[in-house]
Amino acid sequence: MPCQWKKTVNPRKHFSDLELTTLDAVFVSSQGNPNRAVVGSSAKALKLSEKQTAPSDQDILTDEAESAVAHSNKENSKDEKPSIVTNPEETPPLSGSQETEPPLSFNIQSALEKEELVDHIRGAIYGNCIGDAIGLLTEFMSKSEAANIYADHDQNKGLLGKLKDRLQSSSQRRASLEYDMKYADFHRCRWETGDWTDDSDQMILILLSLLDNKGKMVPKDFARKMKKWSREGFPELGDKGGMGIGRTTYGVLRHPDFQTDPHHAAEYVWEASGRFVAPNGGVMRTSILGVHDFGNIDTVIANTKAACKVTHADPRCIASCVAVTTAIAMMLQGKHFVKESKSYDVKAVMKDAYEYARDIFETVEEEKELEDHMFAKSLDDLQLDGEGKIGYTFKCLGAGFWSLRQDDFRESLEAVTFEAGDADTNGAVAGALLGCKLGASKLPESWLSGLKHKKWLDVHIDNFLALLGLKD
Numbered sequence: 001m002p003c004q005w006k007k008t009v010n011p012r013k014h015f016s017d018l019e020l021t022t023l024d025a026v027f028v029s030s031q032g033n034p035n036r037a038v039v040g041s042s043a044k045a046l047k048l049s050e051k052q053t054a055p056s057d058q059d060i061l062t063d064e065a066e067s068a069v070a071h072s073n074k075e076n077s078k079d080e081k082p083s084i085v086t087n088p089e090e091t092p093p094l095s096g097s098q099e100t101e102p103p104l105s106f107n108i109q110s111a112l113e114k115e116e117l118v119d120h121i122r123g124a125i126y127g128n129c130i131g132d133a134i135g136l137l138t139e140f141m142s143k144s145e146a147a148n149i150y151a152d153h154d155q156n157k158g159l160l161g162k163l164k165d166r167l168q169s170s171s172q173r174r175a176s177l178e179y180d181m182k183y184a185d186f187h188r189c190r191w192e193t194g195d196w197t198d199d200s201d202q203m204i205l206i207l208l209s210l211l212d213n214k215g216k217m218v219p220k221d222f223a224r225k226m227k228k229w230s231r232e233g234f235p236e237l238g239d240k241g242g243m244g245i246g247r248t249t250y251g252v253l254r255h256p257d258f259q260t261d262p263h264h265a266a267e268y269v270w271e272a273s274g275r276f277v278a279p280n281g282g283v284m285r286t287s288i289l290g291v292h293d294f295g296n297i298d299t300v301i302a303n304t305k306a307a308c309k310v311t312h313a314d315p316r317c318i319a320s321c322v323a324v325t326t327a328i329a330m331m332l333q334g335k336h337f338v339k340e341s342k343s344y345d346v347k348a349v350m351k352d353a354y355e356y357a358r359d360i361f362e363t364v365e366e367e368k369e370l371e372d373h374m375f376a377k378s379l380d381d382l383q384l385d386g387e388g389k390i391g392y393t394f395k396c397l398g399a400g401f402w403s404l405r406q407d408d409f410r411e412s413l414e415a416v417t418f419e420a421g422d423a424d425t426n427g428a429v430a431g432a433l434l435g436c437k438l439g440a441s442k443l444p445e446s447w448l449s450g451l452k453h454k455k456w457l458d459v460h461i462d463n464f465l466a467l468l469g470l471k472d
Helices: 074-079 114-135 143-150 159-166 198-212 219-232 247-254 262-272 297-308 315-333 346-358 364-374 393-404 409-418 423-438 445-449 454-468
Strands: none
Touching: 114 198, 114 315, 114 409, 114 423, 114 445, 114 454, 143 409, 198 219, 198 423, 198 454, 219 247, 219 262, 219 297, 247 262, 297 315, 315 346, 315 364, 315 393, 315 423, 346 364, 346 393, 364 393, 393 409, 393 423, 409 423
16 A cells, blocks of 8 residues: 555644754655655655753754655655765775674673573664664654554454453553554655664664674764765665754764764764753664673773764763663673573663763762663653653663563563654664563564564674674
């Protein structure tokens, strides 16, 4: 079925500083076989990621009006307008497949058996992509809008279940989500069923950079890959540009020093904001650095900081990333793994992750805010669809660690998704953490096999496992 735009969800209702793009023609092509996203060739991209800053009534939202028309149908490629995120230098391909010297040795000591360890590594990477793709279903909706739109769209319930739902209010009943239930508005129609968004794209860019640099985290190389991706996306997947570039990231990408000194460029943009902006564009992509060299926690933290600071200089962004990557690293080490129950002492994992993250801060107030979000008792406490605040990095962090405390991947990710707001980013972090905890073998089959580009992703995961010395 062609994706037809439904103008039902009104983003202006939920954002205080929304800058919508001008749509030269608002339509979605129904011709041909779409590649990742199906966008009319004259329609500019509308994606509002990295929507948030510090917790205040003023938010910093995505401004994609000037970024690439992305992921569009190859049949429309000759009509596409080029991104104005220019790149003055030639950059290496994003393949992650260049021949290199033998890799460095990495600390992959773990209390887990090798097969189990690999399952948890795959769980973290797949979980990031799955949470991202499922979260897209409600991204930028309010909680009530998400409930109303998907309430009657459950394909798995029997007659009695549906009758029971009818007796509940729309806010009480929830569908069992699948990729093909995606609501057909303009925003969501730009992605194919089962595709992930920029959150996981950028996580994969870090993975590719590690592969191309023999396991070293090289900020300049990651920056060059970001720049190239902003113009081209992943061409082998049919992309025409990097869709979903947030305002903060976009500003850093445009800085003249970005490719030579990305940390300086990010610092400049942050200082220019009055040290105010703290969006979730860093934490959404750094889970892979909890996997890489996971046995060396100091290296995990150093790599995490280096990758976050390529675009996000605020300490809250850095602390969010460190909390996530250290939690993943500890789980892969088998630290706090209880053999008798074959499960993790999640409270102990979180406590240690909090201690690593709090070291970023200089004030008790900052540490307290981090603690409040990491250990939030419920998703309601996080107000993930809060007006003007949906993309604040600590909200995403809180959703991730709430999910880590759960035991069912589907139920947890559906709960996060139905909170709406910046659901794809919240889902990416939640999926990475819980996916690492449970392992790929515990992920919902329909979600895992339904990932649009799983075969392509598996090639890079296999190369990454080989780099770590975990591939037979």
